[in-house]
Amino acid sequence: MTGNPVKTKRTFREWLTHLGKRIYLEKERYILILPGIVWYIIFAYIPIFGLSLAFRKYMAKLGMFGSPWIGLKNFQRVFADPAFFTSIITTLRINAGRLIFVFPFPILFALLINEVRLGRSKKVLQSIYTFPNFLSWVIVASIMINVLGQRGLVNGILSGAFGIKPIAFLGKPEYFRPVVFATDVWKTAGWSAIIYMASISGIDVEQYEAAEIDGASRLQRIWYITLPGIKTTILVLFILAVGNLMSGGFDQIFNLSNSATLKVAETLDMYIYRITFKGSVDFGFSSAVALFRSVINMLLLIVADRVSKAVGGSGLLG
Amino acid sequence: MTATTKKRKHRQLRDRFELMDGIILFFLIIMAIMILFPMVNVLALSLATQKEAAENPLMLFPSQPTIDNFYRLFQDPRILIGYKTTLLIVLIGVPLNMLLTTSLAYGLSRTSFPGGKFLFFGVLLTMLFNGGIVPMYLLMMELKLTKSLLSVLLAYGVNTFYFIITRSYMMSLPDALVESAKIDGAAEWRIFFSVILPLSKPILATVLLFYAVDRWNEWYNAMIFLRRNDLIPLQLVLRTIVMDSNIVNSLSIAGPRVPRFTEGIQSATIIVTMLPIMCFFPFLQKYFVKGIMVGAIKA
Numbered sequence: 001m002t003g004n005p006v007k008t009k010r011t012f013r014e015w016l017t018h019l020g021k022r023i024y025l026e027k028e029r030y031i032l033i034l035p036g037i038v039w040y041i042i043f044a045y046i047p048i049f050g051l052s053l054a055f056r057k058y059m060a061k062l063g064m065f066g067s068p069w070i071g072l073k074n075f076q077r078v079f080a081d082p083a084f085f086t087s088i089i090t091t092l093r094i095n096a097g098r099l100i101f102v103f104p105f106p107i108l109f110a111l112l113i114n115e116v117r118l119g120r121s122k123k124v125l126q127s128i129y130t131f132p133n134f135l136s137w138v139i140v141a142s143i144m145i146n147v148l149g150q151r152g153l154v155n156g157i158l159s160g161a162f163g164i165k166p167i168a169f170l171g172k173p174e175y176f177r178p179v180v181f182a183t184d185v186w187k188t189a190g191w192s193a194i195i196y197m198a199s200i201s202g203i204d205v206e207q208y209e210a211a212e213i214d215g216a217s218r219l220q221r222i223w224y225i226t227l228p229g230i231k232t233t234i235l236v237l238f239i240l241a242v243g244n245l246m247s248g249g250f251d252q253i254f255n256l257s258n259s260a261t262l263k264v265a266e267t268l269d270m271y272i273y274r275i276t277f278k279g280s281v282d283f284g285f286s287s288a289v290a291l292f293r294s295v296i297n298m299l300l301l302i303v304a305d306r307v308s309k310a311v312g313g314s315g316l317l318g
Numbered sequence: 319m320t321a322t323t324k325k326r327k328h329r330q331l332r333d334r335f336e337l338m339d340g341i342i343l344f345f346l347i348i349m350a351i352m353i354l355f356p357m358v359n360v361l362a363l364s365l366a367t368q369k370e371a372a373e374n375p376l377m378l379f380p381s382q383p384t385i386d387n388f389y390r391l392f393q394d395p396r397i398l399i400g401y402k403t404t405l406l407i408v409l410i411g412v413p414l415n416m417l418l419t420t421s422l423a424y425g426l427s428r429t430s431f432p433g434g435k436f437l438f439f440g441v442l443l444t445m446l447f448n449g450g451i452v453p454m455y456l457l458m459m460e461l462k463l464t465k466s467l468l469s470v471l472l473a474y475g476v477n478t479f480y481f482i483i484t485r486s487y488m489m490s491l492p493d494a495l496v497e498s499a500k501i502d503g504a505a506e507w508r509i510f511f512s513v514i515l516p517l518s519k520p521i522l523a524t525v526l527l528f529y530a531v532d533r534w535n536e537w538y539n540a541m542i543f544l545r546r547n548d549l550i551p552l553q554l555v556l557r558t559i560v561m562d563s564n565i566v567n568s569l570s571i572a573g574p575r576v577p578r579f580t581e582g583i584q585s586a587t588i589i590v591t592m593l594p595i596m597c598f599f600p601f602l603q604k605y606f607v608k609g610i611m612v613g614a615i616k617a
Contacts, residue, residue, distance in 0.1 A: 019432055022431065022432050023431075023432050026431040026432070028505050028506035028507060029425050029431055029506050030425075030431075031506075031507070032421050032424065032425040032506055032507055032510060033421065033422050033425030033426060033437065035417065035418055035421060035422075036418045036419070036421055036422025036425070036441075036475075036476055037422070037437060039418055039472075039475040039476055040440065040441055040444065040475075040476065042457075042472075043454070043457070043472060043473060043475055044444045044448065044449075045440075045444075046449075046453070046457055047448070047449025047450070047453035047454045047457055048444075048447060048448065048449045048453075049449075050449055050452075050453025050454075050456060050457060051449050051450075051452075051453055053452075053453065053456070063456075063460055064453065064456045064457065064460060109349070112342050112345060112346055113346065115338075115339075115342050116339065116342055116343055116346060117339075118343070125346055125347075125350055126603075127599070127600055127603050128350045128353055128354060129349070129350070129353065130603060130606070130607070131353070131595075131596075131599055132353060134531050134535075134595050134599060134606070135535075135592055135595060136534075136535035136537065136553050138535075138537055138553045138554075138556055138557050138591075139535075139553070139556065139588060139591055139592050141560075142556055142557075142560045142584065142587075142588050143356050143357065143360055143588060144356070145560060146356070146359070146360055146363070146581065146584065146585065146588070147356040147359065147360075151375045152375065153355065153356060153359050153375070153376055156375050156376040157376070160376070186352070186353060186356075190353070191610070194607055194610050194611070195610060198610075198611050218338050250538075251538065255557070272450070272451070272452065273451070276451065276452050276455070277542065283452060283456060286452045287452050287453065290449070290450045290451075290452045290453070293450065294447055294448060294449065294450060295447075297446075297447075298446045298447045301446050302446065
């Protein structure tokens with residue numbers, strides 16, 4: 001009994017020298033990862049701990065980590081700001097709309113592209129579909145401002161074909177969300193389809209051959225073989241999209257919105273941008289909102305990750 | 319009797335298939351046109367005269383193409399500042415991204431060393447939780463990096479997703495190669511530079527392209543951190559020109575040398591901003607696809 005502490009002490013020392021040896025043996029590896037790790041510490045972890053400003057009163061002279069603690073006062077003010085709650089509802093409405101109006105398009109794209117048996121032209125089509133994804137939202141929004149303008153392409157077609165008077169698509173709050181969904185599909189659907197196409201290419205070809213011998217129609221094959229074959233992928237991506245309900249889309253919203261549509265465009269990220277960089281500067285207040293946002297996003301993603309693992313995907317972090 | 323009906327049935331099926339093929343192709347082409355039309359329209363406007371654009375805003379190619387809009391655009395000093403800034407960001411930023419990402423990916427491709435799992439988990443955690451722009455801005459202020467291009471270059475160092483796909487590719491390389499190099503007495507960085515990196519070329523090409531596009535498209539960090547008129551990336555120049563002319567139009571303020579044909583100038587700016595991506599993308603598309611495939615198999 002009494003020998004035990006001595007024994008642990010010795011093993012601890014042994015363990016320590018062993019550890020030292022292991023570290024020494026791997027010293028080159030540590031040097032190799034040093035730049036990357038230092039980057040993560042400075043530009044990812046210091047900002048994370050910087051969110052402690054949510055519990056401080058920011059004073060420029062004292063800095064991010066020196067400002068005095070004030071408890072939950074910032075949060076009290078955040079929760080008293082109606083614009084904060086409005087921004088949450090706006091975010092949820094836009095992102096829930098995306099689940100309904102944007103999410104299905106890549107699946108449709110993938111199913112259609114998969115059904116066409118045209119060697120080279122398939123590649124050309126796919127290039128066209130995936131290209132807009134690599135344009136920034138600044139470019140896409142500029143194109144859309146042009147195309148959706150009073151004298152733009154869409155209004156030209158509408159008035160030419162149906163005699164409809166020009167519509168200010170980007171200047172009316174009621175059109176803002178449809179424009180967000182439509183431009184999102186325009187930019188991202190072709191690219192997102194690739195994940196589903198990869199999933200489709202993993203389906204056993206024999207199933208299709210057997211179905212063809214049994215005389216199944218094309219629609220039947222899509223419905224009974226292709227869709228069940230990519231069910232897990234659809235489900236996993238849907239769950240991850242639900243996990244992003246409170247985030248995402250800042251670039252798009254910021255560039256497509258203007259003073260006329262601000263009322264329906266102020267998502268949580270837009271709200272954070274406004275209170276931080278426009279008007280009176282109060283970094284403690286901003287940090288409180290930012291901390292709230294980060295915690296909610298993390299919780300949503302963890303839940304999404306768990307659910308996606310439960311339905312058979314490998315989840316967010318592999 | 320049965321043979322003929324079977325044959326007929328088969329023919330019917332095939333006929334129906336061909337009709338379906340036609341319908342699907344029709345839809346696919348319509349979708350391609352919906353994507354291309356706006357871009358071609360912008361290109362046409364950028365090459366058109368004001369008169370023609372006013373008469374026919376739906377045009378797909380101008381009858382008398384002119385580079386007048388581009389000529390006037392390049393008289394605006396901002397566009398050259400934009401190109402200069404963006405090229406600096408791409409040419410310095412992308413090598414920095416690649417260096418940080420690949421060395422970290424190889425270093426953490428095995429986590430059996432002391433602290434390895436902890437560090438790897440710490441990297442992954444940033445995908446779940448981040449500080450966002452507010453503390454990042456304060457950090458840049460405290461490091462005295464605002465108004466310096468370094469802020470934009472450093473703020474985007476490692477993209478954790480690209481790190482993961484690079485790392486999983488390196489993990490899939492046969493261990494024997496690394497082992498034999500070790501027996502020859504090669505140091506880790508020798509192995510990294512002369513064994514791992516050459517073998518990882520396919521994934522490096524993909525990640526390099528992703529970083530290049532991200533850097534080319536960078537505007538937000540520059541807008542927040544830089545706030546300098548002589549250091550604006552191209553994307554922000556485009557944003558300013560599009561927003562500016564909208565404001566000028568609606569308030570009818572006669573600013574200094576406001577270009578008359580604003581749509582033409584705007585379109586020319588859009589074209590100039592997307593030109594490199596437009597030129598390179600068709601040849602490089604397969605590398606981009608490869609990247610998302612690796613990611614898709616992971617996810």
